[in-house]
Amino acid sequence: MASDPAAADLGLWLRLVLTPGIGPIHARRLLERFGSPRCLFESDGPALAAFAGERLARLLQSDDGERQQQVAQTLEWARAESHHLITFADADYPRHLLQIDDAPPLLHGVGRRDILSRPMLAMVGARNATAAGAANARSFARALSGAGWTITSGLALGIDAAAHEGALQGGAGTVAVVGTGADILYPSRHRGLADRIAADGLILSELPLGTPPSAGLFPRRNRLIAGLSHGVLVVEAALRSGSLITARQAGEFGREVFAIPGSIHSPLSRGCHALIRQGALLVESAREVIDELPALPARRDLDALAPPEINPDLDHPHRSSAGGPSLAPDDARRVDQDPVIAAIGHDPVQPDILAAHLGLAPGELGARLVILELDGLIRRLSDGRVQRPSPSG
Numbered sequence: 528m529a530s531d532p533a534a535a536d537l538g539l540w541l542r543l544v545l546t547p548g549i550g551p552i553h554a555r556r557l558l559e560r561f562g563s564p565r566c567l568f569e570s571d572g573p574a575l576a577a578f579a580g581e582r583l584a585r586l587l588q589s590d591d592g593e594r595q596q597q598v599a600q601t602l603e604w605a606r607a608e609s610h611h612l613i614t615f616a617d618a619d620y621p622r623h624l625l626q627i628d629d630a631p632p633l634l635h636g637v638g639r640r641d642i643l644s645r646p647m648l649a650m651v652g653a654r655n656a657t658a659a660g661a662a663n664a665r666s667f668a669r670a671l672s673g674a675g676w677t678i679t680s681g682l683a684l685g686i687d688a689a690a691h692e693g694a695l696q697g698g699a700g701t702v703a704v705v706g707t708g709a710d711i712l713y714p715s716r717h718r719g720l721a722d723r724i725a726a727d728g729l730i731l732s733e734l735p736l737g738t739p740p741s742a743g744l745f746p747r748r749n750r751l752i753a754g755l756s757h758g759v760l761v762v763e764a765a766l767r768s769g770s771l772i773t774a775r776q777a778g779e780f781g782r783e784v785f786a787i788p789g790s791i792h793s794p795l796s797r798g799c800h801a802l803i804r805q806g807a808l809l810v811e812s813a814r815e816v817i818d819e820l821p822a823l824p825a826r827r828d829l830d831a832l833a834p835p836e837i838n839p840d841l842d843h844p845h846r847s848s849a850g851g852p853s854l855a856p857d858d859a860r861r862v863d864q865d866p867v868i869a870a871i872g873h874d875p876v877q878p879d880i881l882a883a884h885l886g887l888a889p890g891e892l893g894a895r896l897v898i899l900e901l902d903g904l905i906r907r908l909s910d911g912r913v914q915r916p917s918p919s920g
Contacts, residue, residue, distance in 0.1 A: 652686025657872025672697025758783030764798030790873030
C-alpha cells in the first residue's frame with residue numbers, strides 16, 4: 528500500500544467515494560471546493576450544506592457503520608504488496624484520465640502500479656470474435672506494445688482477451704479495466720490471464736471491493752478504457768455493441784478512433800464499417816495506428832515488427848470458386864449453427880489459428896474441416912487457409 532497519502536487520509540478518500548449519492552462528478556466538485564477529503568470532513572455543517580445541499584451533507588457527515596466497515600476492509604486489502612489505492616492526490620494518478628469530467632477520485636489496482644505512467648492505447652471488440660479477428664487483435668497488440676504503447680482493454684471474452692495476450696508479448700504491458708470490484712474475477716475462465724496481467728501489467732477498477740458483475744456497470748468501465756488512452760482501436764464489432772460505446776466516448780474525449788475493416792458479409796464488421804463512415808481511421812497495420820499517435824520518446828523501428836494478420840485477401844476477400852452452387856436452405860442453417868464455421872468468420876484463416884481459437888487438437892479440427900469441405904460448406908485455398916462460401920455461392 529502506498530505510504531503517501533497515509534492510511535488515515537486514504538480512509539477519508541474511501542469515506543468520500545463510498546458515501547451513497549456521491550458519484551465521480553459530485554466528488555470532484557467537492558474536492559475542488561474544499562481542497563481535500565480531510566478539509567471536506569473537517570468543515571462545519573452549514574458550509575458543507577450550502578455547497579452540497581442538506582441531504583448530501585448529512586450523508587457525508589453521518590456515522591455510517593456499514594461504510595466504515597467497507598473502509599476498514601479496503602484498507603486491509605490494500606496492505607498486500609500488489610494491491611494499490613490510487614487517488615487524485617497521487618503523482619501517479621493517470622494524467623490522461625484526469626482530462627475527463629467524471630474521472631474517478633479513487634482507483635483500485637492489482638499488479639504493477641508503475642505502468643500507469645506509460646502511454647496507453649485501447650483495443651476493444653466483439654466477445655464472440657472470429658478466429659481471424661482474435662489473431663488480428665493479438666498481432667496488433669503485440670506490435671503496438673513492442674513499439675512502446677501499453678494496451679488497455681476490458682478483460683472480456685474474445686477481442687479483449689486476445690489484445691491482453693498480445694500486449695503481454697510485446698514489452699509495454701497491458702491494463703485490464705474491469706467492471707467489477709478489483710477483487711472479483713469476471714469472467715472466471717480468465718483466471719490464468721488475470722494472473723499474468725497482475726504479474727506484468729495492472730488490473731484496474733473504480734468500483735468498491737466486492738462489486739459483482741452487472742450489465743449496467745460495463746458502460747462505466749468502457750469510459751475508463753477510453754479515458755486512460757490516447758486512442759481506441761476497434762477490431763471487430765457489431766452495430767449494437769459496447770465497443771462502439773467505447774469508441775463514441777473516445778471521440779467525445781478528443782481521442783483518436785481507429786477501426787479495422789472486414790468482410791461486408793460479417794455482422795462483426797458492420798460496427799467497424801459504421802465507425803469508418805463516421806470518421807474513424809481505417810487501419811490495416813500497426814504502423815498506420817502509430818503514425819497517427821503522439822511520438823514516444825524512444826520508438827522501436829516498426830519495420831522490424833511482424834506484420835499483423837489482417838484480411839489476407841483484402842482485394843478479393845469473398846471470391847468463390849467459379850460456378851460454385853448456392854447453399855441450400857438446410858446448408859445455410861448449418862452454416863449459421865456450426866461452431867467451426869462460425870469461428871472461421873468471413874475471412875480466410877489458417878487451420879492452426881482456428882484450432883487454437885476453438886481449443887481443438889489439430890487432428891480433430893482437420894477431420895471436421897474435411898467433412899465440411901466435402902459437404903461444400905467451406906473451401907480450402909491454395910495456401911492451406913480455409914474460408915466459408917460467400918452467400919451467393
